[in-house]
Amino acid sequence: MRASKSIVIKLILVIMLSCTVIFSITLSYNYYRSSVILEKELENNARNLALSLVNRVEAELLSVSKVADGMSRTLEICRYDKQNIHSLIKTTVEQNPSIYGSTIAFEPYAFNKTRRFYAPYYFRDKGTIQFKPLEESYNYLQYIYWDWYQIPRELGRSEWSEPYFDEGGGNILMTTYSVPFYEVHDGKKRLKGVVSADIGLESLTKLISSVKILKSGYASLYSRTGMVLAHPLKEAIMNETIFNIAEERKDPLLREFGKKMLTGESGFVHFKSLTGIKSWIYYAPIRSTGWTLTVVFPETELLENVRKLSLTMAGIGITGIIFLTLTVAFIASSITKPLRQLAAATQVVASGNFEVALPDVHTKDEVGILTNAFQMMTKSLKEYIRNLTETTAAKERIQSELKVAADIQLSLLPRIFPPFPDHNDFDIFALMDPAKEVGGDFYDFFFIDRDKLCFLIADVSDKGVPAALYMMVTKTLLKSEGQRLGDPDIILSSVNNILAVDDDSCMFATVFLAVLDLKNGEVRFANAGHNPPVLVKEHEVKCLSLHTGFVIGPMPDSCYKTEKITLSPGDILFLYTDGVTEAKNYEEMLFGEKRLIESLNKAPTDSVKEMIYSIRENVRIFSQDCSQSDDITMLAIKYNGPDETK
Amino acid sequence: MSLSRLKRIESYSSPILLVIFVQLFLLFASVPTSVFAQARPKKATLITLWVPQAQFAGYYVAIDKGIYLKHGIDLKILRSGAGYNTFQTLKNGQADFAVLWLVTALKERSAGSKLVNISQTVQRSSMMLISKKTSGINRLEDMKGKKIGLWEGDLAIPARTLFTKYGINFREVRQSQTVNLFLRGGIDVASAMWYNEYHVVLNSGIDADQLNTIFLDKLGMKFPEDGIYTMEKTLKSDPELVDEFAKASLEGWRYAFDHPDEALDIVMKYMHRDEVPANRSHQRWMLLRIKDLMMTNGEPGRFGILQKDDYDAVCKVMFREGLIKHYTEYSNFFKGTHAGK
Known part of the structure; x- marks a missing residue:
């Protein structure tokens, strides 16, 4: 159940995350591109707006300056008297609504030799044209020391003044266009005076201030010294320059911006406006006065639509992702439903019930x-x-x-020991530990006559049932033939011939067969391919060296040889099968004849039973718990000397 | 109110009345002796050299912070500026006190007006000659034959003295109150007060490193400027008033320097009242420079004092230049007993 859940969750997570990432990237890119496009468009808009404003201001200024230029030319060309002058000025003001006031101001004694100062001034006042003699109305500083007079005089060219409050003259905030005029006397050009025409600043700044850009954007105007002329910061107007503001705000960047702005170039910058809002600012010069006009587009308001669009898109996107998630969850769970059922069924199967019905x-x-x-x-x-x-x-x-x-x-196999309790002249003991349930080894002993004991040990090739059957046949044959024939070589030959006939199984056996004469300890023996027995004397343990002989069973007419040794009383003859010497330990080492001889050397010799148990124990210790690969069969016979009692 | 009279009141007053009288007594005891001596502050008037600005911050601050009142003076600062003659206002008695330049005071005294200095605030000349680096005027000698803007009247005395001393011939152009003529290149060199026009130029978009500046003070023109003056007869008729006025004014200055933001608020308030273009950063600069000029860096004990050496030097120079016909002893001229403390 958990596995199917995790598949659904994994699917949802992967799909949702991928969608979110793709969507976020798309949205961000869209926002970025929109901003860039908007910015480009904005620059055009800002430029157009600024230039249209500039043009309107310039037109206004030009209409004034042209008139003053014309007056100056007239004065240089024509002769004039007091009356002409008055009517010229008055008509000029009357006919040019842009002009607030105008004067023809003369150099000292330039109008006539008796009048030091002469500057008749006509200006608008409540819809009528008023007259004022400037030489008298300026109550503390003679007109020749005012900027509007002094600057064109010293520079010898027409100039627009910095905006100023004309206290004593027009008594308004104004800027004045002044043109010096000359007379040529004896070929020498001599300054006669200055023609000036004023323009009220209010009408210009109103035009600028009326511009509303978005919610808080605005247009502003700066004089050539950076003086604020039109700006939403009312208290700064005619009080502070942009550099004062920069100083008060400890903002060197603003000072740099101000300097750049006043160079007479136009530009489009991203900057914090004086009202403290991150904005796009386009600035352009008003060439005739050297002023600078700026239009300020607040960035946040500008990008508001883009942001709104992005938010809407984000909303749609999130809804979409939620919908997608639900769909994925539904599909995933419907796909995994048979899987879940199958999983439930297989769990039952796993518990062993094969009868459970699998889902259809x-x-x-x-x-x-x-x-x-x-x-x-x-x-x-x-x-x-x-x-x-x-x-x-x-x-x-x-x-x-x-x-x-x-x-x-x-x-x-004879398993009752001692088998012949009435015989003191020999002890015999044997055992067989079969490797499999049915072994191939066997031993036997029996009397051939009163004094002759036949004993043998044999090992049938292979193991298991066939070997057991073969062994039984061989054992029976050996016993019957042994009791009948008496001589070891003849016994083996006879048994071999019987076995070799009709032997299709290709089985064979190794046999060591010996006959002990209890009277004199003489042992006559023959070997059919079996391991040589070990003779254990009091001070010597050695293998018998004997004729190997061929195994019995596979081939008829094999020849065997009877050999003989004589046992002294106390001598023990130890017979064994290769299960003893070929017992293996974990390192695949064999127990071997050498270890067997050593073991026999140390083994007790008083009792053959003890001796065999001791060897068996040694073999067991050597092979530890390694599984026994072959039958282990041992037989020991000890000759005690002739039984005198018989 | 004498103690004996208090006792008389006590004899027939209830215990509650007694408590009130004791409290009143304690209240009066906490007021400075001057007020205690005369319960009603004396009316007095001051005229400064120019419209309200930080150059006169100390006086405006002393009014607004009640320092003059504390010293028993109900001070009124008269309007000043273009078209107002500060000295005449003092001379004809419309003002009891005036802020004047030392050279003006010496000239007027030589001309027969008995006025005395009761405190010398600005210790050294704030006058500068500034030129644009582009005009290549690096030393005083480079000004020969150049168009130099000079103000009218006494304000030009230090500069004229300097040019005479170094034998510089130049073309004089009378400089108005604006620096526009200089900014537009109508003159090569402009007169400027360190605390005023120089800063106006800087805040017209010209960086300090674009200007060459010559401080007159550094060229040996030891002309202390603003000081507080009164007529000798005022001093004689009410020495206590004069003394308290000088004390209160200097206290006002100290307060202004210690609380520049508050001082600027006060100055700006008066500028708005008189509808003078008010510009806080400019006033801040002015206040700090005036502080430099009044505190004369590293020379303690000069605050408010007209130094005898300075006085003698200025008198000698002016006499030599023919600006004054005679001059009086330092002790007759400077009566600032409380200054410098």
Whole structure:
């Protein structure tokens, strides 16, 4: 259940995150591009707005300056008297609504020799044209020291004055266009005076102040010294220059901006406006006066529409992503529903119940294929388990039968020790530890006659049931032939010939067979490919060197040789199969003859039983818990000397 | 109110009345002796050299902070500026006190008006000659033959003295109250007060490093400027008033320097009242420069005092230049007993 949930969650997460990332990038790019486009468009708009304002101001200024220029030319060309002068000035003011006031101001004694100062001034006052003699009305500073007179006089060219309050003259805030005029006397050009025409600042600044840009944008006007002429900051007008403001705000950037602005160039900059709002500012010069006009577009208001659009888009996007998420969740869960059912069913299957019904899937998609495959698998598993159950039952039966066979086999070997309690002249002990349930080794001993004991040890090739059967046949043959024939070589030859006939199984056995004469300790023996026995004397333990002989069983007419040794009383003959010397430990080392001899050297010799147990223990210690690969069979016989009692 | 009279009141007053009288007594005791001596402050008038601006911050601050009142003076500062004659106002008795330049005072005294200095505020000349670096005037000698703007009257005395001393011939152009003629290149060199026109030029978009400046003071023109003056007869008739006025004025100055923002608020208020173009950054600059000029860096004990050396030097120069016919002893001229403390 959790697995299917995590698939749904993973799907939702991945799809939602991807969508969000893609959407965010798209939205950001859109915002950025829109801003850039807007900015470009804005620059054009700002330029157009600024230039149209500049043109209107310039037109106004030009209409004034042209008139003054004309007056000055007239004065230079024509002769004039007091009356002419008055009517010229008065008519000029009357006919030019842009002109607030005008004067023709003369150099000292230039008008006539008796009048030091002469500057008749006509100006508008409440709709009428008024007259004022400036030489008298300026009550503390003679007109020749006013900027409007002094600057063109000293520079010898027409100039627009800085805006000023004409106290004593026009008594308004104005800017004055002044043109020096000359007379040529004896070929020398001599300054006669200055013609001036005033323009009220109010009408100009009104024009600028009336411009409203968005909510808080504005147009502003600065004089050539940076004096604020028109600006929403009313208290700064005619009081502060942009540089004063920069100083008061400790803003060197503003000072730099002000300097740049007043160079007479135009430009478009992103800057904090004087009202403290990040804005786009276009500035352009008003060439005739050297003023600067700026239009200020507040950035936030400018980008408001873009931001609104972006917000709407973001809203739509988020709704879309939520919708997408829900859809994905629905589809994912409907896809994983059969999977979930299958998972639930398989859990039941896993617990061992193959009878559970798998969900019905009719689709041909992966889930359908998976369900079909699972159905097949369940069926196969059911079949397999049934077979396995049967096989296991069969195997169990065979194993129990083998166990019985092993018991029977063991029971065939003499297992009662001492076997001949009435014989003191020898001790005999033997044991066999089969490697599998049914082994191939065997031993036997029996009397051939009263004094002759035949004993043997044998190892049938292979193991298991065939070996056991072969062993039984061989053992029976050896006993019957041994009791009948008496001589070891003849016994082996006879048994070999019997076994070799009709031997299709290609089995064979190694046999060591010996006959002990209890009267004199003489042992006559023959070997058929078996390990040589070990003779344990009081101070010496050694393998018998003997004729190897060929194994019995595979080939008829093999020849064997009877050899003999004589045992002294106390001597022990130790017979064993290769299960002893070939016992392995974990390092794959063999127990070996050398270790066997050493073990026999240390083993107790009083009791053959003890001796064999001791060897068995040594082999067990050597091989630790390594599984036994071959039957281990040992037989020891100790000759005690002839029994005098018999 | 004498103690004996208090006792008489006490004899027939209720305990509550007694408490009130004791409290009143304590209240009066906490007021400075001058007020205590005369319950009603004396009316007095002051005329400054020019319209309200930080150049006169100390006086406006002393009024607004009640410092004159504390010293028993109900002061009124008369209007001044273009068209007003400060000295004449003092001379004809319309004003009890006036802020005047030392050279003006010496000239008028030589001309027969008995006026005395009761405190010398501006210790040294604030006059500068400024030129644009582009005009290539790097030294005084370079000014020979150039168009130089000089103000009318006494304000030009230090500069004229300097040019005479160094034998500089130049073309004089009378300079108005604006610096526009200089900014537009109508004159090569302009007169400027360190605390005023120089800053106006800087705030017209010209950087300090675009200007060459010559301080007259640095060329040996030791002309102390603003000082507080009164007529000798005022001093004789009411020495206490004169003394308290000088004290209160200097206290006002100290307060202004210690509280520049408050002082600027006060000055700006008076500028708005008189409808004078008011510009806080300019006034701040002016207040700080006036402080420099009054405190004469590193020379303690000069605050408000006209130095005898300075006085003698200015008298000698002016006499030599023919600006004055005679001059009086330092002790007859400077009566600032409380200054410098």
